[in-house]
Amino acid sequence: MAYIGLRKPIIGKLDAETGKYSAPITFGKAIGLQVTPSYAEGSLNADDMQAEYDKEFNYADVTLNTSTIPLQAHQDMFGHTVVTESEKSVEFNANDQNNYVGMGWITVEKVDGVRAFTGNFLYKVKFSEPAEDYATKGDAIEYKTPSIAGRAVALADGKWKSVGVFDTEAAALEWINGKFGVEKA
Template sequence: MATIGLDKLYYAKITENDAGEETYGTPSQLAKAISADLSVELAEATLYADDGASEIVKEFKSGTLSLGIDDIGSAAASDLTGATIDKNKVLISASEDGGDPVAVGFRAKKSNGKYKYYWLYRVKFGIPATNLATKGDSITFSTPTIEGTILRRNKADAGSKHPWKAEALEGDVTAATITNWYKEVYEPTYTALPEKTT
């Protein structure tokens, strides 16, 4: 079913222990969402035997998230890109900056009126692109775009897998799952653990 809307764009800061396993902070609103383009890159391998393809493996490698937003505030820009806010509350970007990964959550409205909710567990953002134009005969909005690389998380879930995305369709999941979606980054739970792959 087609989507007709996008809103509630949030991010959660990540802290890591010595093993690199993530703990997520309380989600905060990033900005008002205009667009979200998500593309995925797969690692692929094909084993040929007896003159044909015997086994094919396709695994998540990384992804790219490009967000069109109305504005990015100083606090969010600092969290996402590593820029510094000085004592006068001026955002200072330096060549040595490099933000830490964050989790990113948002929702998309479906044409039936229900929402699909997302969490991307580990996104490393670059410097936001800025488009500026002088005012002419008509009004043109200039809005920033920020692009990040999506990675799988280091921390394994209860099924010993390393998720990179969680999706929930309103009506298919419990009401509590939707109610709590932006209170904390969703943690996978299983009634029966998936089989481990060797």
């Protein structure tokens, strides 16, 4: 498989009590994404050789670079207060708590010359706010985009990620929305 595209990062706040997601929102336009699983490992040596070996999912580090961080994401992900959408204003408080979110995205891949659209879904991720990087305008235009880092963990039932492969982008998006609990409109 060869990935040739990345599209539509989507997040929805995970309610810890109900296990359901809030209405999902598009999280800007995707620039880059890395999901790096980490595993706990252990081995048992007996009779001068390795007798047992186990490797189990522990967590996954997630880094997402997007064109922008929408106002609603400040509230859903980072626990800040969106004063009003019309004012485009966010209040940051030292006591704000980051929230777990579900996260979906679409990758485009090509296998044997055939293009497919893969829906990806992480069930439970907690992100940290990005560092802010600004620069004065010089002779050339330079874009600065936010990159957020987080950690995906498994749900109580052990699920941490789902992947579905589809013929169209619309079908992959519908699958992702279904993971958030959104019915087709």
